[in-house]
Amino acid sequence: MVVDNRTTAGQELAARLADVRGERPLVLGLPRGGVLVAAPIATALHAPLDVVLVRKIGDPGSPELALGAVGEDAVVVGGNSLDPEIFARVLETEQLRLARRALRYRAVRPAVPVSGRTVVLADDGIATGASIRAAIRVLRSRGAARIILAVPVAAPEALAELTPLVDRVECLLAPNRMQAVSRWYADFREVDDREVLRVLQENAGVPA
Structure with missing residues (x-):
C-alpha cells in the first residue's frame, strides 16, 4: 500500500481530524x-495555514541522513554524534539557511500566534x-495548548519516540521496513x- 501524493494524503488525514x-x-x-x-487539512477544518520552520542537520558524509535539526527560536535537537567542531560549522550553515527562508516566507505569511x-x-x-x-519544541516554547501530529508515513521507531511528545497522532502508514519516505508515495x-x-x-484570507 502506498499513498497517491501529498494532497490526497492530506485529504485522508483531514477526514480523520x-x-x-x-x-x-x-x-x-x-x-x-x-x-x-x-493545505487540504486546513481547508477541511476551515483553519488558518502556516508553517513552522526547521532545517535538518545532515551527516556531512551523507547529507540525507538527519542527525539533528534546528528550528525557529534558536531550537536545536540532536547532533551529538558529530564532532563538536564539525557540528558547530554545520549548525551555523543551517541557521543561516533557516533565517533566509524565514525572511522569504514571513514576507508572505506573518507567523500566526500559537499560544493557547x-x-x-x-x-x-x-x-x-x-x-x-524540533518543530514540537518550537511549538511548546510558544505555548501551544495541544499538538496533533498528522503524517502520511512514518518509521515506527520514530513514531514511538514522538508520540509521548504530542497530544495525538494520526498516521496513515507506519511500515516496518520504511527505508525512504518516497518509497511509500506513488508521486x-x-x-x-x-x-x-x-x-x-491561497490560504491567507482565512482568519487566524
Whole structure:
C-alpha cells in the first residue's frame, strides 16, 4: 500500500481530524512537502495555514541522513554524534539557511500566534523524527495548548519516540521496513519555495 501524493494524503488525514474543527485549530506544515499535506487539512477544518520552520542537520558524509535539526527560536535537537567542531560549522550553515527562508516566507505569511491553541502539525513523512522533534519544541516554547501530529508515513521507531511528545497522532502508514519516505508515495515530486508560497497565499484570507 502506498499513498497517491501529498494532497490526497492530506485529504485522508483531514477526514480523520474532522472532530477537531470545533476547536478552531491552527494547521502548520513543515516546508516544503509538509505544506502540501497541511493545505487540504486546513481547508477541511476551515483553519488558518502556516508553517513552522526547521532545517535538518545532515551527516556531512551523507547529507540525507538527519542527525539533528534546528528550528525557529534558536531550537536545536540532536547532533551529538558529530564532532563538536564539525557540528558547530554545520549548525551555523543551517541557521543561516533557516533565517533566509524565514525572511522569504514571513514576507508572505506573518507567523500566526500559537499560544493557547490546538495545533495540527503536518509533514509528508518521518524517517528519523529530528525535524518534527524540533518543530514540537518550537511549538511548546510558544505555548501551544495541544499538538496533533498528522503524517502520511512514518518509521515506527520514530513514531514511538514522538508520540509521548504530542497530544495525538494520526498516521496513515507506519511500515516496518520504511527505508525512504518516497518509497511509500506513488508521486513524490520535488516541491520548491514558489509552490509553498503560492499555497500559503491561497490560504491567507482565512482568519487566524
